[in-house]
Amino acid sequence: MIPSPARRRRAAPLLLPAVLVGGLTGALLLLAGPAAVADEGLTEESHSRFVLKAKQTEVRATVTTTIGNVTPDRGLTYYFYTSYAIPVPAGVEGLRAVSDGVALPVTLEKTEDPSTRYAVAEFAPLRYGGTRTIEWSFVIPGEPVRSKDYTRVGDGFATFATSGLGDAGRTTVEVVLPASMTFDATSDAFTEERSGRTVTYTTTENTDKDGIWAVVSARDPKKADEKTVEVDGTRLTLQSFPGDEKWTSFVSRGLTKGLPALEEAVGQPWPGGLETIREDVSPKVLGYAWFDAGKDEIVIAEDLDEVTLYHELAHAWLNPDRLRERWLSEGLTEVVAHRVVADTGGESDPWKAPDRGSDVALPLSRWEANPGELDEDVESYGYAASYTVVQKLVGGLDDDAFTAVVSAAQAGESAYEAPGSKEENWGRTDWRRFLDLVEMRGGVEGAPKVLRSWVLDADQKAALKPRAAARDAYAQVDSADGAWSPPLGLRTAMTDWEFGDAKDARAALDGAAEDAATVQAAAADAGLDAPASVRAAYEDASTRDQYEVLATLLPRAADVTTDVGRAVAAAATDRDPVSGLGELVLGVDRTAEQARADLAGGDLEAAADQAEATLGRADAAPWVGGGVVLLVLGAVGGLVALVRRTRRRSEDVPGDVPGGGSVVVEDALEQHVVLPAAGDVQVPGSGPDPFEAGPRQHAL
Template sequence: MHAPTDRPPRVRAVRRLVTTAALAASLAAGLAVVPVVGAPSAAADEGLDETTRSRYELRASAGEVRAVVTTTIRNATPAQGNLLYYYDRYGIPLPAGATDVRATSAGTALPVQVRGTEDPSTAVAVASFPSLYYGSTRTIEWSFLVPGEPVRSEDDTRVGRGYATFTVQASGDPGQVSVEVVLPSAMTFDATLDGFTSERHGRTTTYRATQGVDAQGVWAVVSARDPRQVDERRVTAGGATLTLQGFPGDERWLRFAERGVGRGVPALEDVVGHEWPGGLDMVREDVSPQARGYAWFDAGSDEIVVPEDLDAALLFHELSHAWFNPDEIAGRWLYEGLAEVVAHRVADDVGAEGSAPRPVPDRDSAAALPLTAWAEAETSAEVEQYAYAASSAAVGRLLRGLDDETFTRVVAAAYAGESAYEAPGDTGHHRARTQWRRFLDLVEVRGGVTGAAKVYRTWVLDGRQRGELRARAAARADYAALDEADGAWRPPLGLRAEMTEWSFDDAARITSALRDAPALAGEVQDAARDAGVRVPAVVRAAYEDANDADAYAALGATLPQAVRAVTAVGEATTAAGAERDLVSALGAAVLALDPAAQRASAALDAGDLGAAEAGADGVQARAGWATWTGIGLVLAVLVVLGGAVGGVAVARRRRGARAVPP
């Protein structure tokens, strides 16, 4: 179903269909044939002109709806040959629980028979009257009461304290029908049919429609709610504090909602991988979902509106729209499909009862469409039914089989607007609303899912969009080869950007401009691994952050120099730290090999490749002289020590001499 046109503009049309009886206007009229003797038989074109005015007045204090339906019919079936045609009964649909059903014509009560239909919410009242021949007219005034049924009964009609939902109809020729619904002005109004106008008269407001959806007249399910008449409860769960508003006296629904929010919000936070984002203050029980055919998340009022059904999966679906909504996810099929799949996963996790996952629809049905074409403005109920089910099927198949950690990794990235070509959690590069292209990348890259493109071709894309998958496949193969060549590093930023945006021609041009840079990036990492040193952060950044032609070209010089510098520093560090005997160790100390190697390593860490390479080469050159330097130093020390000993002996001889007397 579609949102009424008078919905406030901030209302976010995020909703999930709920089961409701598909009522249809019906006509029960009797056509009889009177033969005229001597004339041949003939088949007649049945014809009946109809004008209907219906008025439904909600009597809140009495807890009932009073309906008056005035119909004027004219026999428009002329005689044919020897056959005359007349009508002797006429019927209107009414809610199955209607009571005090009466029909009068020209001040006379008519016999009325009420019959059930296949729809448990609908009955047909048939009145009998004297024969109505061609050209004759009869006006019938019907009246009945609609008391409604208790919540969660099979009959969808409700009339309770502060709320009501019921069917209204007026069968007749185009331009000859009208329906009026009279409500207390304090009550809200919703209907399955667009086009109701309103006019306030003191304490009541009359809603009027004169055009239906087809030639049968006006038919709609309407709902009314007095927002002041509620039972209220507050609940805190996870990061959310919500107000629950239920029908007066519906304690069972309040307990259900309290338990559902209490278990559901923390579980949703775990599955989605993000804390409660806010933007929701209330969960409200209402009859409007019975009228509209769906529950919804209203961003304008910061509320969830759900029916009386105790459906945990439905509640979790609407709660999940706090994350999966048009502000964060682009494409109705994607945010509805994510909400549905996550809701059922959470329901399974917490052991909550709810509706079963939707059955997979027929992709070849008349209502089928590529899911990217499914819009909020869709008016076809059949298309809505198909698209909700197909969205659930598509997203379910894309994420099927993922373990909890991987499932959350994909879903969390989709909510955060991450690019699959960036590191998990990185929202500093290329953050944007996740749409079908980004989601496919996330499913394949973060989820490791194979066959995702096939799911897209089957359910999601039109012919033109399927053509994009072929270009993507070729670009992805080239990207994978490049990413393999550059080792643990991410490909350059400019290339990641083009892949994120599916600009595959530009991606190919960047790949060509990079030339041997990816392979050189791998060599830098291999050299660092072999040398036992760290790759300079600035070198890695130069590669990963490259974002224009100049940066790509510069890599051709930077990366080879990095290979040389890394290798040289590794060799210098090894040479400076080699095991030595006492003489060689003495020479190494004199030559300051270890401090020089440390200075070269520091220059490498700082990204000064020239200084690192020169310093390392100097260490290597001097390291071979460590032994000879040590020997020379020892000899020099010995020479110095030998000279000192000789000097002492001479001095002693001089001190021992005696003077010879003359």
């Protein structure tokens, strides 16, 4: 469960003395003595019982208190009590106080909490050594939703304050509910006992020095109004108090406009993990709303508060599974919520920066959640300070930069990896990773100072000292190696804040970054892509042996890339027809393409051999082309002579041509000649490897 702050009308703690003394009077006979304070002069014991029956919309309460005056007389001075008070819900009805079978006069007086009153009963003076038992009874009817008084009693729900004033070990509070109802309380000391159709929740553990003070909330899930809302394929069920259509309409509108805005702000699609949004008074009771991943539900108060709604929805992304520290999870969700409210045309009331020097101030890295034992003042400070820190860090970023930082933090990315990458150095985001992301993805200056002021303890502040120098040194490597990322071993050390390991990695790389840039420059000059395997060897290097390999691999890759570029350029050069014929015969294009393929495949030596062969053949192309032309001309001359001889013979001896096949003989210079198939004619250099071809004399 992720508790988040209830907003605006949180229930204030009730600050009560152990008793309210209406008539603590010092009777002066000879000399007035010092007045004794109530908790020094009175013993208290109480048993309080609150019962809500099925199909009823009121809670019936009985409280039995027994007090004893233990303030001794001092000479002629004595002390006595004439009244006693207990806290009750403000709207109680039928209030009675009975002692020894006699009804006592009872009045109601205001407290600091608008939901609570003091019920004051008056009685005859209670002298030293005397005791008095008072039996109180009253009915709690509840107030309408969204009223200032948080007491609620309706069909299937109830929220009210319980109390029991008494000394430690002498106080009991019981709450009896139908078995169909859930139970929440500001104290986690209640035990549960089922009996038939009811459950009795009991606590005997004082919540403070005065006794027990706990606000409880009960709910019958089957008696809620339900509505299904669908937004961009996401279906959610809204559960409201019976008849509270205003809340349902508010949440429905908020989801329709808010979910898409949240997706855009966080930079991630809706992750799911939520089925129900439930209206309850429990957030007002406990002091916080919550996202319960175990039940796939959000529980928010009846207040129509967009910030709280979007804050809880944002926890679907930004939660302890993704963000290691509470201040980071709560601060990010709160800043996102206010941003979404503004983007959707709403208005919000952000937390004000708290007093860093207040008594409850603490480094936010020590602010931890412990539902059931939350100090309200510390909680208020924690939420306000968390919002203040995150707002200072990323609140001023434009939408793109803001989303880049939030999305990377949610995804657990390392600032030393490419955006969107989770192949290396992925992890749960803590303050160190978040600081790196804020500076490197968000470009924010002064972020360490903010963390020093609000978040870090002394040991964590000390970890910042070597960071600045390590980041400067890393930036030099990252700048020197061009578009490639620095080697994995260095990136991992920086991600983990192992700055000693980072220093060792930089020393072992000695010049590799500059060599990597040389490879990229050679590829750019050649119009080629740098070999992917060479880039991978550089970027994935993480051990000393792998760093040493780079010392020879990268220079060799640069040289071979240059040679392949020259070979490709030579093959692509426009030449005269004779040289072009030579290139065709020698297969220059083929060897150049093979050199390119070998280089792309990372076979540097094969690429070098093919590049060398290409350049050699390109140089020989004019000579080979000229030879081919001479051979062809010689062949044509011989063919003409043969045709003439054949024609003379044809005139002398008509008939078939010896050897088979008809011959059409005409002037070879003016007409085409059809000759019998007399065997294949071999063109010089036309074998499997023309440059390595055999005898260059061929007869027709």
